Amino acid sequence: xxxxxxxxxxxxxxxxxxxxxxxxxxxxxxxxxxxxxxxxxxxxxxxxxxxxxxxxxxxxxxxxxxxxxxxxxxxxxxxxxxxxxxxxxxxxxxxxxxxxxxxxxxxxxxxxxxxxxxxxxxxxxxxxxxxxxxxxxxxxxxxxxxxxxxxxxxxxxxxxxxxxxxxxxxxxxxxxxxxxxxxxxxxxxxxxxxxxxxxxxxxxxxxxxxxxxxxxxxxxxxxxxxxxxxxxxxxxxxxxxxxxxxxxxxxxxxxxxxxxxxxxxxxxxxxxxxxxxxxxxxxxxxxxxx
Numbered sequence: 299x300x301x302x303x304x305x306x307x308x309x310x311x312x313x314x315x316x317x318x319x320x321x322x323x324x325x326x327x328x329x330x331x332x333x334x335x336x337x338x339x340x341x342x343x344x345x346x347x348x349x350x351x352x353x354x355x356x357x358x359x360x361x362x363x364x365x366x367x368x369x370x371x372x373x374x375x376x377x378x379x380x381x382x383x384x385x386x387x388x389x390x391x392x393x394x395x396x397x398x399x400x401x402x403x404x405x406x407x408x409x410x411x412x413x414x415x416x417x418x419x420x421x422x423x424x425x426x427x428x429x430x431x432x433x434x435x436x437x438x439x440x441x442x443x444x445x446x447x448x449x450x451x452x453x454x455x456x457x458x459x460x461x462x463x464x465x466x467x468x469x470x471x472x473x474x475x476x477x478x479x480x481x482x483x484x485x486x487x488x489x490x491x492x493x494x495x496x497x498x499x500x501x502x503x504x505x506x507x508x509x510x511x512x513x514x515x516x517x518x519x520x521x522x523x524x525x526x527x528x529x530x531x532x533x534x535x536x537x538x539x540x541x542x543x544x545x546x547x548x549x550x551x552x553x554x555x556x557x558x559x560x561x562x563x564x565x566x567x568x569x570x571x572x573x574x575x576x577x578x579x580x581x582x583x584x585x586x587x588x
Contacts, residue, residue, distance in 0.1 A: 299443070299446070299447055299448075300317070300444070300448050303452075312451075313451065314496070316451050317452040318496065318497045319504065321474075322500050323504055324454070325471065325501060328436040329435045329515045332435065333436060333465040334432060335349055335377055335465065336434050337350065337375035337464060337465055338352060338463070339464075350375065352370040353375075353382070353466065354462065355439040355464065355535065357535055357537070361393060367396065368389035369392065378431050379430045379467040380421060383425070383534065384418065387414060387534070393537050394410060394411070413544050417533070417544065417548075420530075421530075429467065430467075433513065434465045434466060435465060435468055435471055436464070437466055437470075437471055438459075439463065440462040468515065472527075473494050473497045473498070477493040482543065483539035502514075529548050
């Protein structure tokens with residue numbers, strides 16, 4: 299089990315390279331077969347697999363177990379990224395409505411609901427129009443150190459908890475956030491990017507050698523990092539971390555070198571206003587208005 303040796307040996311370059319190479323091959327093997335819908339597989343009576351169930355993750359199941367509706371009925375699949383993201387944001391709304399102590403006071407209510415509204419508003423800035431209807435790729439949403447078995451050289455020998463695998467938009471496929479051993483809302487972007495680059499170099503090399511066809515998963519993943527899609531996706535899948543991630547990673551400060559998003563300007567009235575934006579389509583629209 300990787301978790302038994304991770305803390306002590308994660309800085310060993312040879313071991314880390316072996317792990318990253320095997321993880322890359324797993325990512326690429328899934329990407330080898332693009333899927334036409336977002337969802338989970340079911341086992342049919344004839345023992346075949348069919349993509350015919352909602353995209354189920356451990357986090358969503360935990361919410362349902364707490365009595366919080368996620369409004370994704372069984373047998374429901376998605377054909378576009380935007381519809382999936384909008385429905386995913388809806389279960390964050392359900393958490394505010396149904397989870398005891400989800401809201402501290404009126405100010406906290408305004409802040410959380412304004413943030414969720416902003417997440418809906420800025421969705422087009424983080425997901426590319428040409429990829430909204432695919433490709434979608436199978437991935438393991440609960441892939442962490444305790445679900446990965448390795449040998450003494452950190453070559454992967456087995457994976458467990460495969461029941462949380464589902465097909466997701468290609469832009470949501472990213473290196474695991476646990477590479478830097480921090481909670482999702484405490485990840486330092488520069489620290490993570492160092493490890494991410496190391497992983498992506500290995501993945502790109504494996505992809506060139508094994509799967510030379512387009513579109514390349516490495517290109518999609520790198521572009522998603524540049525656009526900030528990594529942080530948006532991480533927030534989307536983390537009910538407890540969404541608001542901190544929005545403040546720290548999705549909503550920019552006044553540094554003009556950062557990609558533009560939208561700002562919640564006032565902590566009192568939560569006014570939304572446009573910030574600097576590098577999205578070409580949005581820039582063109584703003585120029586016309588000027």
